[in-house]
Amino acid sequence: MDNKRFSDIEENLKEINETISQAAVRSGRDPGDVRLMAVSKTVEPVYINHAIECGIGLIGENKVQEFLLKEPELNLENCEAHLIGHLQSNKVRKIVGKVDMIESVDSVALAREIAKRSLALGISTDILLEVNAGSEESKFGFDPAELEEMACEIAEIEGVSIQGLMCVAPICDDESTLRKIFSNIYRAYLDIGAKKINNINMNVLSMGMSGDYREAILEGSNLVRVGSAVFGARNYR
Numbered sequence: 001m002d003n004k005r006f007s008d009i010e011e012n013l014k015e016i017n018e019t020i021s022q023a024a025v026r027s028g029r030d031p032g033d034v035r036l037m038a039v040s041k042t043v044e045p046v047y048i049n050h051a052i053e054c055g056i057g058l059i060g061e062n063k064v065q066e067f068l069l070k071e072p073e074l075n076l077e078n079c080e081a082h083l084i085g086h087l088q089s090n091k092v093r094k095i096v097g098k099v100d101m102i103e104s105v106d107s108v109a110l111a112r113e114i115a116k117r118s119l120a121l122g123i124s125t126d127i128l129l130e131v132n133a134g135s136e137e138s139k140f141g142f143d144p145a146e147l148e149e150m151a152c153e154i155a156e157i158e159g160v161s162i163q164g165l166m167c168v169a170p171i172c173d174d175e176s177t178l179r180k181i182f183s184n185i186y187r188a189y190l191d192i193g194a195k196k197i198n199n200i201n202m203n204v205l206s207m208g209m210s211g212d213y214r215e216a217i218l219e220g221s222n223l224v225r226v227g228s229a230v231f232g233a234r235n236y237r
């Protein structure tokens with residue numbers, strides 16, 4: 001345990017919440033309209049629990065195995081957990097029912113697997129559709145051009161419930177290019193939502209990470225996934 005790290009997490013959360021509030025207000029919304037997820041991949045449970053004590057109500061993990069290993073030590077009574085990393089079909093049975101949402105649904109086949117497992121458990125799983133923001137970096141996600149068609153196909157599947165969209169933006173130094181990418185996804189989110197298609201809810205727009213969450217909020221994000229800015233640089237072993 002590292003007391004300095006505890007106080008850093010507390011300070012970081014204060015700063016991030018302040019930035020989120022300002023960006024939300026600048027985009028014409030209430031500060032409370034934007035949710036902060038603490039992305040806890042590679043972080044030990046003791047620090048994740050500290051973030052939860054500091055008020056974090058949502059964590060995100062990338063890997064099924066890592067989440068299941070840490071879960072028994074996490075204080076998740078008042079905190080949701082979402083899966084945000086690429087999910088392989090053979091891991092679906094392990095994770096369905098263990099997280100509150102799967103944000104990284106990037107194929108119809110994966111949605112079918114999640115639905116099958118959900119029905120076997122007698123539940124419906126909330127999902128987001130991952131959109132490929134047009135970058136080489138984000139290898140996963142639906143092409144924006146086929147997003148609506150795929151959403152309609154998935155909406156027909158019993159056992160999953162579409163709640164919105166998720167995207168990982170490319171690494172980009174140019175603010176206007178970045179904001180354009182986010183605003184295109186926001187437009188798709190609004191357009192699909194406006195069609196009021198059965199079993200397609202556009203409630204959650206998950207975009208923005210440590211390096212770009214302010215820009216994402218300015219372009220309409222209502223859930224930001226922030227890892228290193230909360231917990232410090234990741235130590236992959």
Ligand SMILES: *Cc1c(COP(=O)(O)O)cnc(C)c1O
Nearest residue numbers: 039084209210211225226227228
């Ligand atoms: C790691 C990760 C994040 C957080 O990244 P940071 O840059 O550390 O904030 C957000 N979303 C996804 C899908 C990730 O894999």
